[in-house]
Amino acid sequence: MGHHIDSLIQQEMKQEMAASPSFFRKKKKAAAVIELKERSPLKRASQRAVLFFGLLLGAISMAAPFLWMVSTSLSEPAQIFAENRPWWREWLPTTFVWQNYVKVWDVVPFARFYLNSIFVSLCITFGQVATSAMAAYAFARLRFPGRDKLFFGYLATMMIPGAVTMIPVFILLRHFGWIDTYKALILPGIFTAYGTFMLRQFFLTLPKDLEDAAKIDGCSYRRIFWHIILPLSKPALATLTTFTFMGSWMNLMWPLIVVNTHTKYTLPVGLAYFQGVHGTDWTLLMAASMMMILPILIVFLFNQRFFVEGIKLTGIKG
């Protein structure tokens, strides 16, 4: 909920970033590198080699835990406890136990957790992007009394930690009798000031001429929004979509608070529950963890450049 607390003071910076016209096109600007000395080619080459191996070493230590995770998830349970095995046995199972990945689905209602996570994340993402875009359009382009005061109200709440609203929202949902329902999982996640703020900043950077022309032709606001604003804002919408989806896919605390029956668990809570009952079945736990990460990993690997541009655009911290 309140992950995206943003500092108002940095507003300027964001506008600057969003205003960059070369957004999404490769920057041709000569990169301002801290050049390695260019005196002798030999020295330069050796410096580059050292740098390369440094980076390689770093990359190996970044990737090692993941590789070990894959290896563990494919091992015999007994193998990971084995003493005095050769070091490479850490990384390569004696026999590949693909069965671990199948077993997870039987030991806990993993399929149910998975479906819940997909459903909840999709609803939150769609709801947030749709309502934020509409509100952002009103704030960015339409004149109405109280607009600036209202927008300031949105901004002001962005400084407030999610922990502040968490407790009253829980009490409110309890009052409605919504505890342990999908409504409780989804609805509070949809409405954030953050999404509205970010999209408004982006809409402000769009050229106005098209809209003016459409208005003269008697186009309704609905059509302007749908046919002009949204198509022009695909990058910003995609960014908000991705980060919202990832945020709700990973969210542990909120489902933990509002849901108590297994059939409503999302993956993070389900995994925590799995750990609680099968805490020492490490091979199964790692297989389950792998399956939780996989969708995010795939999305990332296929949209990497877009992730990078999205971060630059918004400067969000996940």
Place this chain on the structure above:
Amino acid sequence: MLDKMRDKTKEVIAAYVFLAPNLLGFLLFTSIPVLASLGLSFVKWDLLSDGPQFTGLKNFIDLVRDPFFLKYCWNTLYLMLSIPISMAGSLLLAIALNQKLKGTVIFRTVYFLPTICSGVAIFMLWRLIYNPNFGLLNTMIAEFGDALRLKLAGPNWLTDEAWAKPAFIIMSVWQSIGGYNMILYLAALQGVPRDLYDAAEVDGANSWQKFWAVTWPQISPTTFFIATMSLIGGFQAGFDQAYIMTGGGPNGSTTTIIYYIFNNAFEWYRMGYAAAISWVLFLIIFIVTVVKWKFFGKNVHYA
């Protein structure tokens, strides 16, 4: 004239229609709860008894005297040590990746992986890595010892009070060093005007001098931005990892402020007290942000 009035009314109506869904949700799940939370912080309520009892400032007075709260504040600050470490690492990485070496894209992808895969699954992985008997880390320490013919044994990372926080810091650095901050630094480095370096070179500056005279001041807005966001995030951090890996232990040494709020509200049903803590948390964040802005904001160089 009348037409214009009608257009204006139309615009206002349209605006409220566009705004309505978000505004309703915003009022229901943000604005009203913020006010309600403030009210809650002055009452005692366990949700079960007849209703909230007004206790005035008692929650806040209790909080100041609560040794656990002070301890958990300290824990939160201690764990925030990972911020400067990973920021320095991110900058170094960004500089290295900005040298146009072969394989930069692959490196960037690999370094970014831990950030993308954060969450429960990764904390579970690290709980296993830190396992004292067959975890990756201690196995490697022991093997390293064997190679040197020494008997090395790693600590009980997560169950030893002295090691649990360092363990969390190591994990956080691994997680964030190649992530958002590095990407922001990389973008900032690429935005430094080329001619500034040329000018510095004409003056005979070496790489080190060029870094401090050109790069560092030029990227200071990014540093300031990252530091601000990390601080705001840092004060609210630490729930997921502690919940999965240590349960807040050993002996409360990994419980952070947010975890204490969670426990008070949803384990012990002390709603009023939890709300009071959340407001103190907000106050801390607010003061730190303002102070930081006042003292360091001036020195930030905006090109």
